[in-house]
Amino acid sequence: MNDERKLSRSTRFPRWLVSGPPLLFLLLLVAIPGVIMVFASFRYPGEFGGLAPLAASDPQTLHGFTTETYRFFFSDFIYVEVFIKSFVMALATTLICLVMAYPLALLIARSPKRSRNLMMLLVILPFTSNFLIGIYAWMIILGPQAALNQLINILLGIFGAAPVQLLFSPFAVMITMVYVYLPFMVLPLYTNLEKHDPALLDAAQDLGANAWQRFWRVTFPLSQPGIFAGSALVFIPAIGMFAVPELLGGIGDIMIGNLIKDQFLGTRDWPFGSTLAILLTLAVLLVVWLVAKLSGRGGRYA
Amino acid sequence: MARLELRNITRRFGDFVAVDDVSLTIESGEFFTLLGPSGCGKTTILRMIAGFEFPDAGQILLDGIDLVGTPAEKRPVHTVFQSYALFPHLTVGENISFPLRMARHAAADIRQRLKEALEQVRLGGKAGKYPHELSGGEQQRVALARALINRPRLLLLDESLAALDAKLREEMQVELINLQREVGITFVFVTHAQVEALALSHRIAVMNQGKVEQVDEPARLYGFPRNRFVADFIGQITMIPAQVEESAHGHRRLVVDGLGEIVTPLPQGVVIGDKGVFAIRPEQVRIGVQAELAELKNHFTGEVHSLLYQGDVSVYRVRLPNGTMIEALLPNSAPGRAELFKVGAEIKVGWRHDAGVFLHE
Known part of the structure; x- marks a missing residue:
């Protein structure tokens, strides 16, 4: 209600005034850097980072444009492997978030109106603390000296299994990623489920659908737009995540984000870093396009 | 055996008694209407029959078997819901065949019955459309077909015509009557629109504050309302305070202060000394200049107080000698003339000896 009123008031402003600032922002900070990055990916790295000159008097110096970085990427399977691993990691995060968030969102959407806002506040409460603090907290919780890890190892010991280390493992990365992204799944799902007309469920029941059929035939298909929105909101940032694998993952648990970060800060190979970033963007766009097509089919009635 | 029988149904919401000890019997094949103002309990009764609400006391018998323990x-x-509640993600065909799929009918059977159902509600070419692509009337027909396809023993209609505009509503009323006759299923219709109730129903139960005030056929309900609430709720009516007195021959006669005797049939049970109102419908009241009203048993002189031109008819409010206002309906048979009698003009008012009813206090 409140949002609608705000919206109708804003329509009194000229269109350029409304769309201008975000447009300028995106142009300066997304479009232009993006173009620069595309150019950078086709150049040689500079000697101490940065880029090699476009023209050089000494023909021995690397200069001009090249597709070397792209060839390098596909020449070694390890990079594609990191991509696939990141993809699987992000997908798993998305699915776990979905499975956890759906019942929660449904519960909130079907709660009395008064308590819904409080429950949503609790969902977004983790946002109020710093993202890194949350991650460090997980490092402590999952640490080898922490009660959780000790308890698991005692239990494993009883059954004669070898002790495990929770921290610096894919498991630690996964659990923290889910922690970070869960609210992004709950929010769009709740927004969608809350809008469902309860009369539809009455109608389904009246026409002979039991509770299970009512969910799978009515609630679930109608919530598809929310599922796709939530999945996009989780999957896209998750695939580029670098802080969590950096701090909680083992050596083998690096993701594309770490790879890119290393190219710029570690190896100082800007062109290759740019190439990785562009390929990541393309991969994500491909996924988003596929999802949009799928949701277009599911959301035909919307 | 009656198709549906409600026995002493009571439903409370906190301190509020929504349905108060209601008993009703609905026969098989009947078009039965629950009519009443909003909050009178009619929708609660419907929801209890459907299984969305449960009575605090009483029984709901369908063909003699108590439904109360059975889930919806x-x-x-x-049920045909007020908002139709069509599934927006399903096509017309998928919507209509939904009950059959829930009941796990065979695919061939579903196809056959869907085809019949689509023809029945004249939606032949629309099976692949989505509800939002249909007009209000078509959506209504989808909702009807969907509720009828599995041949329920009872069809409930919850204010089902309320969302349509006036013209379409009239068309749908005719369609509904024909459809009900065709399928022979018992219809229970809930509405607050008395015109709809009168047009559609075999019998009507008028409800007020959780209680049934009167159950009757439309014409009897309109002509012989049992009490002031029913008289006032259905149609227009003028009510004049009156009392029963003893005539010179020792009979009962109805007298209005300042007007004298009114000749009208007095129901049995009304005794000398009873007070109440004399209620008469505007179309039963005739107005004119002189002679043509003289043969009527009841005729008075009055003054035109105001008139309401409505196109087909004009409603005259006439002030009688004792100060009461009486409404008279005059068809505008002469085109282009809105005002047969001028405001302020003296006029004769009369009605037949069998018109109007006396309603006990």
Whole structure:
């Protein structure tokens, strides 16, 4: 209600005034850097980072444009492997978030109106603390000296299994990623489920659908737009995540984000870093396009 | 055996008694209407029959078997909802065949019955459309077809015509009557619109504050309302305070202060000394200049107080000698003339000896 009123008031402003600032922002900070990055990916790295000159008097110096970085990427399977691993990691995060968030969102959407806002506040409460603090907290919780890890190892010991280390493992990365992204799944799902007309469920029941059929035939298909929105909101940032694998993952648990970060800060190979970033963007766009097509089919009635 | 029988149904919401000890009997094949103002309990009764609400006391018998323990999805009772509640993600065909799929009918059977159902509600070419692509009337027909396809023993209609505009509503009323006759299923219709109730129903139960005030056929309900609430709720009516007195021959006669005797049939049970109102419908009241009203048993002189031109008819409010206002309906048979009698003009008012009813206090 409140949002609608705000919206109708804003329509009194000229269109350029409304769309201008975000447009300028995106142009300066997304479009232009993006173009620069595309150019950078086709150049040689500079000697101490940065880029090699476009023209050089000494023909021995690397200069001009090249597709070397792209060839390098596909020449070694390890990079594609990191991509696939990141993809699987992000997908798993998305699915776990979905499975956890759906019942929660449904519960909130079907709660009395008064308590819904409080429950949503609790969902977004983790946002109020710093993202890194949350991650460090997980490092402590999952640490080898922490009660959780000790308890698991005692239990494993009883059954004669070898002790495990929770921290610096894919498991630690996964659990923290889910922690970070869960609210992004709950929010769009709740927004969608809350809008469902309860009369539809009455109608389904009246026409002979039991509770299970009512969910799978009515609630679930109608919530598809929310599922796709939530999945996009989780999957896209998750695939580029670098802080969590950096701090909680083992050596083998690096993701594309770490790879890119290393190219710029570690190896100082800007062109290759740019190439990785562009390929990541393309991969994500491909996924988003596929999802949009799928949701277009599911959301035909919307 | 009656198709549906409500026995002493009571439903409370906190301190509020929504349905207060209601008993009703609905026969098989009947078009039965629950009519009343909003909050009178009619929708609660419908929801209890459908299985969305449960009575605090009483029984709901369908063909003699108590429904109260049966969940909504297991009752052979289907509903046409006020908002239609069509599934927006399903096509017209998928919507209509939904009950059959829930009941796990064979695919061939579903196809056959869907085809019949689509023809029945004249939606032949629309099976692949989505509800939002249909007009209001078509959506209504989808909702009807969907509720009828599995041949329920009872069809409930919850204010089902309220969302349509006036013209379409009239068309749908005719369609509904024909459809009900065709399928022979018992219809229970809930509405607050008395015109709709009168046009559609075989019998009507008028409800007020959780209680049934009167159950009757439309014409009897309109002509012989049992009390002031029913008289006032259905149609227009003028009510004049009156009392029963003893005539010179020792009979009962109805007298209005300042007007004298009114000749009208007095129901049995009304005794000398009773007070109440004399209620008469505007179309029963005739107005004119002189002679043509003289043969009527009841005729008075009055003054035109105001008039309301409505196109087909004009409603005259006439002030009688004792100060009471009486409404008279005059068809505008002469085109282009809105005002047969001028405001302020003296006029004769009369009605037949069998018009109007006396309603006990």
